[in-house]
Amino acid sequence: MKKKDPAIDRLFHALGDPTRRAILDRLGHAPTSATRLAEWLGVTVTAVGQHLQILEDAGLVSTEKLGRVRTCSIHHAGFDRLEQWIRDHRTSWERRLERLADLLAESDKD
Amino acid sequence: MKKKDPAIDRLFHALGDPTRRAILDRLGHAPTSATRLAEWLGVTVTAVGQHLQILEDAGLVSTEKLGRVRTCSIHHAGFDRLEQWIRDHRTSWERRLERLADLLAESDKD
DNA sequence: AAAATACTGAAGTATCCACTTGACAATTCT
């Protein structure tokens, strides 16, 4: 039953947390450092680091360390994958609705 | 900082679990009863009931009880909201990229 | 009416996960 897709797992798990979505909101506006994110969110830098790891693994954020400061920005890949997932599932039930419509049309003939 | 949106919270939380996404996969193919889902997933009917509650609250699934059997099917609202969320965030960072491009073009003039 | 089916509700458990603290490493500032 389980066609396990670790990438999708990581993606949805990453998006499942409000704090991480808040980070995405912020980064969508402009790239920032981990410390700034921490101050803004009201949590420790350590916590932010952990979130960033997860977001990066999910392909939603990319980070680069210059000197001692790690700058984070939005990354496309994750959003693309998410959009693809929706498209797949949407077409899935849309096809089902079509079949249903066909069946109804069929039964009208009786 | 927190512009809390409970609907989005519920939505992403619902999608964050692999079992619940498996349920969506299955329902995308065809509507089913709770018991069938439980057999297919290899968990208790109780567990399925709990998942269904969450999926329903998120607007991803709708259920209807006829007699003693509860039939579940995909519901559009959740997917629509999800798609809207992506659109919002995509335009957000796309606008940023435009500004960045403008800045680069600007600095070329120096 | 009795037995089987399909689900619901309460309560417990075990695991996961977001967050912390405290110690450390690396870089920049004075």
Added chain:
DNA sequence: AGAATTGTCAAGTGGATACTTCAGTATTTT
């Protein structure tokens, strides 16, 4: 060089959560 800044690592804690079992209700079947 010394102090401040920025981030990383290891380990621990509390609360959420995905399950379970057990007991019960409503519906269908025989």
